[in-house]
């Protein structure tokens with residue numbers, strides 16, 4: 001093999017290694033899932049009362065440690081065509097130390113209430129495409 005061919009071969013290997021490293025780092029950068037948006041569950045309000053997420057993003061509800069009354073999160077009205085509507089509501093009520101997370105895959109408007117305080121505690125989640 002000539003010296004020129006050897007040099008070209010080495011150059012190709014370096015180029016391939018650099019390309020592989022770049023590709024791996026680009027894939028790693030994509031990997032982490034987006035952090036959920038946080039909604040706090042308080043005596044007697046959701047904080048905030050309205051949020052917007054992108055399709056596929058999650059919302060995490062965190063019950064405040066300052067609560068003295070029990071609360072739940074219940075989907076009162078979802079977008080048309082929403083499947084598994086019941087899965088968007090908590091099964092239990094809690095005063096504090098509870099969290100609950102859900103992922104929104106159907107775009108539209110979601111109206112949540114606390115079934116114990118339905119007139120005070122309202123939350124609108126807007127899911128964009």
Ligand SMILES: [Cu+2]
Pocket residue numbers: 044070071072114115116117121
């Ligand atoms: Cu409540």
